[in-house]
Amino acid sequence: MxxxxxxxxxxxxxxxxxxxxxxxxxxxxxxxxxxxxxxxxxxxxxxxxxxxxxxxxxxxxxxxxxxxxxxxxxxxxxxxxxxxxxxxxxxxxxxxxxxxxxxxxxxxxxxxxxxxxxxSGKSEGTDTEYTMGNLYVSKKKHQVKVDGKEITLTMKEFEMLLLLLSNPGIVFTRAQLLDKIWGYQFDGESRTVDVHIRTLRQKLGEAGHYIETVRGMGYKIGGTS
Missing domain, CATH: 3.40.50.2300 (Response regulator)
Structure with missing residues (x-):
């Protein structure tokens, strides 16, 4: 509905x-x-x-x-x-x-x-879990925790975090993130992605620093510099 x-x-x-x-x-x-x-x-x-x-x-x-x-x-x-x-x-x-x-x-x-x-449909099959320092994410449960405290994310913030976590060390450009998360061409894409990254970092608090900005390219999480 x-x-x-x-x-x-x-x-x-x-x-x-x-x-x-x-x-x-x-x-x-x-x-x-x-x-x-x-x-x-x-x-x-x-x-x-x-x-x-x-x-x-x-x-x-x-x-x-x-x-x-x-x-x-x-x-x-x-x-x-x-x-x-x-x-x-x-x-x-x-x-x-x-x-x-x-x-x-x-x-x-x-x-x-x-x-x-x-x-927004619920994940099926076995769960995929990610742990990075004080950050824990469960794909199937749509659950994110920092220091054991549950964090509420919007659907796209959650998807963006999952994408980055499932590809550690891989740099995604804003255009790639837009295509993979939104699935279509969007006017003002840089602003859209940047806003979501900013709010995601804010909500993650101390764990927000895991999301790195790669100057002139885009964003990544974990992996080597």
Whole structure:
């Protein structure tokens, strides 16, 4: 189930119709209050939030959702006016998993929604665990601990950490990280990746130094210099 909060009726109805026609159950809300009421009854698999909304803006809603135990790891994508860099960075900084500028093509939106849903699925099979100093990561449990204390990451922060840990010493450029984590070409890619790396380091605290910046190239974790 996908929840869309969008006050523009034409956009809301078109997105919901398109997702349903592609086999993705979706429900739209014109105001945040209706969304919050429904959320108490059923938590969706993904949320699409417009930024400019009546009652409260999408960024405020995002921050609230990231503080709730039942939605803190839920994939959330922000819909906003093209070229609004401040909103983009603020959204990513607040824990958004994707940013979709308007106007967008419906099939591109469907593709991104499917990618987010696919990536948020629970891991199957045996677990893969990583330990580096005081950092512990369990892929199957979607669990990250620093000094034994559990750390909450967004889906893309978790995926980025897993990618780096599973390739110790390998330097990934921003373009490579974007392709492997987001799975598509994205305008302003350098800013997007850098914001996620920064927030990931902040959340990891003392373990954040394991993620190294390789000047002029990109990022890596562990391995030789």
């Amino acid at each position: 996908v929840y869309l909060v969008e006050d523009d009726e034409s956009i809301r109805e078109l997105v919901v119709y398109t997702l349903n026609s592609q086999g993705i159950e979706a429900e739209g809300f014109c105001v945040p209050s209706d969304f919050w009421e429904t959320l108490e009854k059923r938590v969706p698999d993904l949320i699409l939030l417009d930024i400019m909304l009546p009652e409260e803006d999408g960024l405020s809603m995002l921050e609230k959702l990231r503080k709730r135990s039942d939605t803190k790891q839920l994939p959330i994508a922000m819909l906003t006016a093209k070229g609004s860099e401040y909103d983009t960075v603020k959204g990513l900084d607040s824990g958004a998993d994707d940013y979709i500028p308007k106007p967008f093509r419906m099939m591109e939106l469907v593709s991104r929604v499917k990618a987010l849903l696919r990536r």
